[in-house]
Amino acid sequence: MKKIEHIGIAVKDLAQSNALFEKLFGAPAYKEESVESEGVNTSFFMNGPNKIELLEATHPESPIAKFLEKKGEGIHHIAFEVEDIHAEISRLKNEGFTVLNEIPKKGADNKLVSFLHPKSTNGVLIELCQEIKK
Numbered sequence: 001m002k003k004i005e006h007i008g009i010a011v012k013d014l015a016q017s018n019a020l021f022e023k024l025f026g027a028p029a030y031k032e033e034s035v036e037s038e039g040v041n042t043s044f045f046m047n048g049p050n051k052i053e054l055l056e057a058t059h060p061e062s063p064i065a066k067f068l069e070k071k072g073e074g075i076h077h078i079a080f081e082v083e084d085i086h087a088e089i090s091r092l093k094n095e096g097f098t099v100l101n102e103i104p105k106k107g108a109d110n111k112l113v114s115f116l117h118p119k120s121t122n123g124v125l126i127e128l129c130q131e132i133k134k
Helices: 014-025 063-071 085-094
Strands: 003-011 031-035 040-047 050-057 074-081 111-116 125-131
Touching (some): 003 125, 050 063, 085 125
Parallel strands (some): 003 050
Antiparallel strands (some): 003 074, 111 125
């Protein structure tokens, strides 16, 4: 793992949260995107070298909707940038972590992503991210 790629925050209302984070950081979101496979609308903010991703559910069965129902708004996941997502998935499986999707899928912000189950990471959902090469 090279660095923290971003911190994901689950929100009920993306427009309202965008306004809040714009005030907080003094700058608007640099990108908004829908990820149909995950049932979310996202927006990304920069704060110095750090990225924050806001996630809003697009339907009641999405993982974010379920998270909001159980836990309310707040930190949903921490994402780490990796050089080779396939090798990292294999390494982490061998270390005993529970990988939720062994085949990476396309996520937001031009990334391949895979997640580690929070039960194997002290209650924190971990996302692995690799830039999709063009």
